[in-house]
Amino acid sequence: MLLDAIQSPSDLKLLRRDELPILASELRREIIRITAMGGGHLASSLGAVDLIVALHYVLDSPRDRILFDVGHQAYAHKLLTGRRDRMHTIRKEGGLSGFTKVSESEHDAITVGHASTSLASALGMAYARDSLGQDYQIAAMIGDGSLTGGMALAALNQIGFTQKNMIIVLNDNEMSISENVGALNKFMRTLQVQPWFQDAEGAGKKALSSLSRPLGEILSRAKDSARSFFDPQSVNPFHAMGVRYVGPVDGHDVQELVYLLKHLTQLEGPTILHALTKKGKGLGYAEANPIKWHGPPKFDIELGETSASSGHSWSAAFGDAMIELAKDDPRAFVITPAMREGSGLVKYSKVHPNRYLDVGIAEDVAVTVGAGMALQGMRPVVAIYSTFLQRGFDQVIHDVAIENLPVIFAVDRGGMVGADGSTHHGVFDLSFLRSIPNVSIALPKDALELRAMFKGAVKRGGPVAIRYPRGNVEPAPEGSCPDLG
Ligand code: HTL
Ligand code: MG
Numbered sequence: 232m233l234l235d236a237i238q239s240p241s242d243l244k245l246l247r248r249d250e251l252p253i254l255a256s257e258l259r260r261e262i263i264r265i266t267a268m269g270g271g272h273l274a275s276s277l278g279a280v281d282l283i284v285a286l287h288y289v290l291d292s293p294r295d296r297i298l299f300d301v302g303h304q305a306y307a308h309k310l311l312t313g314r315r316d317r318m319h320t321i322r323k324e325g326g327l328s329g330f331t332k333v334s335e336s337e338h339d340a341i342t343v344g345h346a347s348t349s350l351a352s353a354l355g356m357a358y359a360r361d362s363l364g365q366d367y368q369i370a371a372m373i374g375d376g377s378l379t380g381g382m383a384l385a386a387l388n389q390i391g392f393t394q395k396n397m398i399i400v401l402n403d404n405e406m407s408i409s410e411n412v413g414a415l416n417k418f419m420r421t422l423q424v425q426p427w428f429q430d431a432e433g434a435g436k437k438a439l440s441s442l443s444r445p446l447g448e449i450l451s452r453a454k455d456s457a458r459s460f461f462d463p464q465s466v467n468p469f470h471a472m473g474v475r476y477v478g479p480v481d482g483h484d485v486q487e488l489v490y491l492l493k494h495l496t497q498l499e500g501p502t503i504l505h506a507l508t509k510k511g512k513g514l515g516y517a518e519a520n521p522i523k524w525h526g527p528p529k530f531d532i533e534l535g536e537t538s539a540s541s542g543h544s545w546s547a548a549f550g551d552a553m554i555e556l557a558k559d560d561p562r563a564f565v566i567t568p569a570m571r572e573g574s575g576l577v578k579y580s581k582v583h584p585n586r587y588l589d590v591g592i593a594e595d596v597a598v599t600v601g602a603g604m605a606l607q608g609m610r611p612v613v614a615i616y617s618t619f620l621q622r623g624f625d626q627v628i629h630d631v632a633i634e635n636l637p638v639i640f641a642v643d644r645g646g647m648v649g650a651d652g653s654t655h656h657g658v659f660d661l662s663f664l665r666s667i668p669n670v671s672i673a674l675p676k677d678a679l680e681l682r683a684m685f686k687g688a689v690k691r692g693g694p695v696a697i698r699y700p701r702g703n704v705e706p707a708p709e710g711s712c713p714d715l716g
Pocket of ligand 1 (some may be wrong): 275276278300304310345346374375377378406407498508592619666
């Protein structure tokens with residue numbers, strides 16, 4: 232295997248360009264083998280392999296800095312940077328992190344796990360580089376889901392304004408954990424069907440198959456930052472913000488990506504390379520169902536079957552409680568920041584589609600949307616994992632608690648969460664929520680109490696946080712539930 236000879240990115244550079252697709256398929260096999268043994272972020276990592284190979288082939292890590300957003304898609308990066316022999320320990324106690332981690336490797340530019348931080352980190356690094364009179368490349372990879380977060384958008388606004396040199400690789404697979412949401416996401420879909428784009432390759436061809444148009448055209452347009460790459464009638468928001476836009480390109484054509492990246496490193500200012508990828512790339516059943524294979528437990532590779540998760544989770548008990556609550560009370564409304572599956576809301580979102588909102592990976596927005604609803608007479612339930620509620624701390628104080636608004640927080644994954652590790656443990660919520668005036672905190676001991684607490688919270692008014700752990704709970708019996716109002 233080519234991979235056997237690669238201990239660091241410098242070994243990768245010894246390969247010929249036409250060997251890179253072979254290396255990419257070896258990396259995929261290895262990622263599948265490792266996640267089959269112990270679970271992990273399979274579909275995201277498979278989708279990012281070619282981008283990672285190309286970035287490491289063109290850039291010179293660790294001198295050049297390669298940043299990953301969330302870090303759950305970086306398994307190929309770990310395999311290429313001297314950690315292959317420890318990959319079997321990933322997400323285990325004392326083992327490798329499931330994300331990138333500065334203290335784990337000099338090739339991990341940032342410690343991460345929460346979404347939407349890579350662009351601000353890259354901007355900080357660009358300032359550091361320029362202030363210290365240094366000269367190296369900075370490339371940040373960010374998923375389409377992570378780009379829905381306020382931090383990413385605010386950083387992009389600043390990157391375009393300050394014109395710092397960097398490459399942003401937008402890894403667009405049209406998915407967050409569930410289907411991606413938002414206007415920017417919708418806009419990115421229109422980029423695939425621009426009229427010129429179809430004309431160039433003839434009608435009827437799929438967008439992805441028409442990506443091998445002359446590279447010279449892409450690059451000459453990319454150089455001219457004053458001109459929109461697309462139909463001048465259509466406004467490209469990246470371009471409008473001052474970030475040169477290149478794309479969309481095939482994020483699985485590793486040789487084309489190498490060619491492009493080599494040129495992009497020569498350009499001044501910030502450039503966004505919009506790469507279309509497929510979540511689960513190379514593994515049929517993962518491509519077909521990227522939601523199931525986003526972060527599966529261990530599985531049988533041949534059969535494509537995960538080890539059955541038995542039992543009824545606290546999240547499922549919460550989903551059941553919401554279906555009932557929304558049936559009984561027209562003011563009930565559930566908000567999720569991109570966590571429909573994990574929060575147990577798949578069924579709820581189908582039963583009450585008009586009282587369900589996914590705001591994207593934007594916990595701060597989720598809390599304040601809840602506040603707006605509460606001000607106008609609703610009883611919103613904001614469903615957030617404990618660790619991600621950290622992102623909404625100010626909003627809980629400023630937008631909800633000061634006016635004692637009836638926003639209910641469903642704080643899932645309270646306590647230690649296991650394999651996701653230090654970035655994801657739900658260990659701060661009790662301390663920070665207790666410090667906020669007007670917030671009541673309730674911890675159910677079983678599913679019946681959970682149901683009763685949500686009903687009681689609606690009756691009580693004011694902010695209430697109902698907090699429960701990861702794992703299973705006995706389902707609540709049908710029928711009456713105690714009055715905890
Ligand atoms: N909220 C925040 C602030 N951070 C994280 N990490 C989550 C929620 C949960 N989460 C992930 S991965 C993920 C979410 C929402 C989807 C990211 O989508 P993206 O990447 O398009 O960026 P893709 O999977 O390759 O499509 C984890 O906790 C791992
Ligand atoms: Mg995505």
